[in-house]
Amino acid sequence: MKFKKSLKLILMALGCCISFGLAAQQRTSSAVNAGGGSFRNDNYQVDWSIGELARIDTRISDNKVLLVTQGLLQPDFWGQLVMVSDPGFAPGExxxxxxxxxxxxxxxxxxxxxxxxxxxxxxxxxxxxxxxxxxxxxxxxxxxxxxxxxxxxxxxxxxxxxxxxxxxxxxxxxxxxxxx
The missing domain is CATH 2.60.40.3080 (Immunoglobulin-like)
Known part of the structure; x- marks a missing residue:
C-alpha cells in the first residue's frame, strides 16, 4: 500500500513537471534544470526533472578523466543496462x-x-x-x-x-x- 502511494505521488509530480516544462518551453527558447529526483526499487527506476536545457553539450576535463554531459537525464550512468527481457547476468558475473x-x-x-x-x-x-x-x-x-x-x-x-x-x-x- 505504501509503495502504491509513493508511486502515485511520483507520477503526479512527474505530470506536474511535464506540464511546467511544456509551459516554460512555449515562453522561452531554453530552460535550466531547476530540480528533479529519482525513485528506484527492485523492478523500476523513475527519473524526473523540472525544465531541461534546449541544447545538449558534452565537456571533457583537461586531463580527460571527467566526462560531463548537460541537457539530459543520466540515470545510473555507469551501471549495467539490460535491454533484453530474457534472463540476464547477476551483478559481478x-x-x-x-x-x-x-x-x-x-x-x-x-x-x-x-x-x-x-x-x-x-x-x-x-x-x-x-x-x-x-x-x-x-x-x-x-x-x-x-x-x-x-x-x-x-x-x-x-x-x-x-x-x-x-x-x-x-x-x-x-x-x-x-x-x-
Whole structure:
C-alpha cells in the first residue's frame, strides 16, 4: 500500500513537471534544470526533472578523466543496462573495465555456467564494430577489445551465454563510453 502511494505521488509530480516544462518551453527558447529526483526499487527506476536545457553539450576535463554531459537525464550512468527481457547476468558475473575507456576494454567473465559466449560491440548508430565467440568453461575469462581506433562516443556491448546444459540463453547489454 505504501509503495502504491509513493508511486502515485511520483507520477503526479512527474505530470506536474511535464506540464511546467511544456509551459516554460512555449515562453522561452531554453530552460535550466531547476530540480528533479529519482525513485528506484527492485523492478523500476523513475527519473524526473523540472525544465531541461534546449541544447545538449558534452565537456571533457583537461586531463580527460571527467566526462560531463548537460541537457539530459543520466540515470545510473555507469551501471549495467539490460535491454533484453530474457534472463540476464547477476551483478559481478560480467565486469567491464575501464569504463570510460581510452584504448583496451577488458570484459571479465566470472560465471559458473559452462557454454558458448558471444560478444558483439555496436556503435551508437547500430553498426557492428567488434564480434567474438569462445567456449567458456566456468572458471573465469577476460576478453580484451581494442578500442584505440574507434571514435569517441557511446557504444553498446551485447553479451550472450548459450549454456551447454539447459536451454535458457542468458543475455545482457552494457553501455560503454569511449574517450580520447
Amino acid at each position: 560480467v565486469k567491464i573495465l575501464p569504463n570510460p575507456v581510452r584504448s583496451l576494454l577488458q570484459v571479465q567473465f566470472s560465471l559458473r555456467q559452462i557454454g558458448r559466449i558471444r560478444c558483439i560491440l555496436y556503435s551508437a548508430k547500430g553498426e557492428r564494430v567488434f564480434q567474438s565467440q569462445f567456449q567458456y568453461y566456468g572458471y573465469g575469462y577476460t576478453q580484451t577489445i581494442n578500442m584505440t581506433k574507434l571514435a569517441t562516443g557511446g557504444y553498446f556491448l551485447y553479451v550472450e551465454l548459450e549454456p551447454v546444459e539447459g536451454s535458457v540463453v542468458r543475455k545482457g547489454s552494457f553501455k560503454i563510453i569511449k574517450i580520447d
